[in-house]
Amino acid sequence: MSTSDVSDVIVVGAGIVGSAIARALAGTALSVTLLEARGDVGDGTSKANTALLHTGFDAKPGTLESTLVARGYDLLGAYAEQTGIPVERTGALLVAWTDEERDALPGLQDKALRNGYTECEIVDAAEVYRRVPDLGPGALAGLTVPGESLICTWTTNLALATDAVQRGARLLRNARVLHAEPADGHTTLRTTAGDVRGRWIVNAAGLGADALDAEFGHHRFTVTPRRGELLVFDKLTRPMVPLIVLAVPSSRGKGVLVSPTIYGNVMVGPTSENLTDRTATDTSEEGFDFLLSKGKVLMPKLFDEEVTASYAGLRAAIDSDDYLIDVDAAQRYVLVGGIRSTGLTSGMAIAEHVMGLLGGTDLDLEPRADLPDPPRMPNIGEVGVRPYEDAGRIAADPAYGRIVCFCERVTAGEIRDAFASTIPPADLDGLRRRTRVMNGRCQGFYCGAHTQALLEARGAEDADDVAAVR
Ligand SMILES: Cc1cc2nc3c(=O)[nH]c(=O)nc-3n(C[C@H](O)[C@H](O)[C@H](O)COP(=O)(O)OP(=O)(O)OC[C@H]3O[C@@H](n4cnc5c(N)ncnc54)[C@H](O)[C@@H]3O)c2cc1C
Numbered sequence: 001m002s003t004s005d006v007s008d009v010i011v012v013g014a015g016i017v018g019s020a021i022a023r024a025l026a027g028t029a030l031s032v033t034l035l036e037a038r039g040d041v042g043d044g045t046s047k048a049n050t051a052l053l054h055t056g057f058d059a060k061p062g063t064l065e066s067t068l069v070a071r072g073y074d075l076l077g078a079y080a081e082q083t084g085i086p087v088e089r090t091g092a093l094l095v096a097w098t099d100e101e102r103d104a105l106p107g108l109q110d111k112a113l114r115n116g117y118t119e120c121e122i123v124d125a126a127e128v129y130r131r132v133p134d135l136g137p138g139a140l141a142g143l144t145v146p147g148e149s150l151i152c153t154w155t156t157n158l159a160l161a162t163d164a165v166q167r168g169a170r171l172l173r174n175a176r177v178l179h180a181e182p183a184d185g186h187t188t189l190r191t192t193a194g195d196v197r198g199r200w201i202v203n204a205a206g207l208g209a210d211a212l213d214a215e216f217g218h219h220r221f222t223v224t225p226r227r228g229e230l231l232v233f234d235k236l237t238r239p240m241v242p243l244i245v246l247a248v249p250s251s252r253g254k255g256v257l258v259s260p261t262i263y264g265n266v267m268v269g270p271t272s273e274n275l276t277d278r279t280a281t282d283t284s285e286e287g288f289d290f291l292l293s294k295g296k297v298l299m300p301k302l303f304d305e306e307v308t309a310s311y312a313g314l315r316a317a318i319d320s321d322d323y324l325i326d327v328d329a330a331q332r333y334v335l336v337g338g339i340r341s342t343g344l345t346s347g348m349a350i351a352e353h354v355m356g357l358l359g360g361t362d363l364d365l366e367p368r369a370d371l372p373d374p375p376r377m378p379n380i381g382e383v384g385v386r387p388y389e390d391a392g393r394i395a396a397d398p399a400y401g402r403i404v405c406f407c408e409r410v411t412a413g414e415i416r417d418a419f420a421s422t423i424p425p426a427d428l429d430g431l432r433r434r435t436r437v438m439n440g441r442c443q444g445f446y447c448g449a450h451t452q453a454l455l456e457a458r459g460a461e462d463a464d465d466v467a468a469v470r
Helices: 016-025 064-083 099-114 125-131 153-166 206-215 235-240 285-298 300-304 343-358 391-396 412-419 428-435 448-456 463-469
Strands: 006-012 032-035 092-096 121-124 141-145 149-151 170-172 177-182 187-191 194-203 224-233 244-247 257-260 266-269 307-317 324-328 333-337 403-405
Touching (some): 016 194, 016 343, 064 153, 153 170, 194 206, 224 285, 235 266, 285 307, 324 343, 412 448, 428 448
Antiparallel strands (some): 244 257, 324 333
16 A cells, blocks of 8 residues: 555545445545455444334434435435345334333324324234234234335445445555544544545544544544344244334333344344443343343244344444534544444435535535446345346356355355455455355354355365456
8 A cells, every 4th residue: 555645535434334425425536545444344333233224214303313314215225226235125013012102103103204204104903913913912003114124234335335446436444543643734544554644534433433533632422332132033934024023112222123134034133232342242141031031022933933143233322312423624524423223224315414514625526427337236135036046147157056055045156256346255254244155044054164165265166267256
């Protein structure tokens, strides 16, 4: 990396938010660098969430978050169609289990209206059971939210980062910012990959945003890592959960949901636990027991089937209950903080908002006329046709007929393609996020060794293939 280069803008953090901002900035003539501490894009909070495309029906009306979630819903929905990010429009049903919760439904419907969402309807218990017959006994009523949808968070992050790079942004991975030294005309970021300079810095560092903010002399917020743990059930359970079953929110949060996943499983979660350790993405016995006790009430039959995986993500919670987005034109510094539990949905709208705020500065944000088309992402969701079931594709390229991961039906062709892509995976976990390999019920027991060999050969199955991908 040349240390003499000064980018017009450096975006710190290649999660969904930073990638969306880098993509938007790279749509202009500005030179853009996207810096990521980890070895891959999308390896922070953006990889471990409940992966719902939210309508924003339950956001706090009047907040920036409410506006940007609603806008992000439309922007990401349209972008998903352009790029092939898997989306499944299942809708959601919020279920009341107590008289108090039933009494709260009209207020929630009104809140949805105040957020500009008009589609919610209150339904009686018979309708609740008609829609979700396997729900546990005792449901009293429900509120429908037809627009809530499933989306692939992994592909979303990768598509945005790929688009940014294809538009000309420079991506630097394994580049953790340790210090920022603002000076005349530019800031020098001291990173684990050397010094990087930029005229403007955008802080989209998620759980690390407060530490980076302090480097610019601010002490305006503290990030509290709020852990959310989730259980994933075997694919056999998918027919039991035709849509997203939400809890009535309380002062303690949104509660535990039961939802299909975009990969054909069912999940229960998340928990909500404030921690101090910003790396604590391990799951816990307490979290498992809590989800078991809650989930067995929601859908006892589900718990007759196997839990095949569990995972946890950390929300970047801050003291305020709204996003904290601020432009400091004097320092040429942008803070994008507190993107706690809706950033997957709102990421593209946050980018649009940041571009709007930068409009009055010395940055020339005129869109470029020569933009490449957005990338077309491989489909790893269950909604569309996957390569293993596409006879024409297999006939044209037999690698799509060679299954590597039998649980998730991932083929050698998809693994090869991942390594040949604009942002190839750095490790097994990155390969899993791009293909679903090792993500099934055996968790890599059967395909782990083969996948590791493919990782070492960068997806190539034989010497000819090695030559082709290198
Ligand atoms: C349990 C859970 C469930 C959720 N469910 C949903 C949902 O259903 N729908 C929804 O819309 N949202 C959901 N969210 C929220 C959503 O996942 C987040 O808002 C979003 O992923 C935040 O993206 P980000 O880019 O801000 O953060 P991240 O993805 O964490 O990205 C920040 C990046 O910055 C990097 N970084 C940090 N410090 C530095 C540094 N010093 N130098 C360089 N890089 C650095 C990190 O490595 C990281 O990759 C959920 C979150 C959780 C935890």
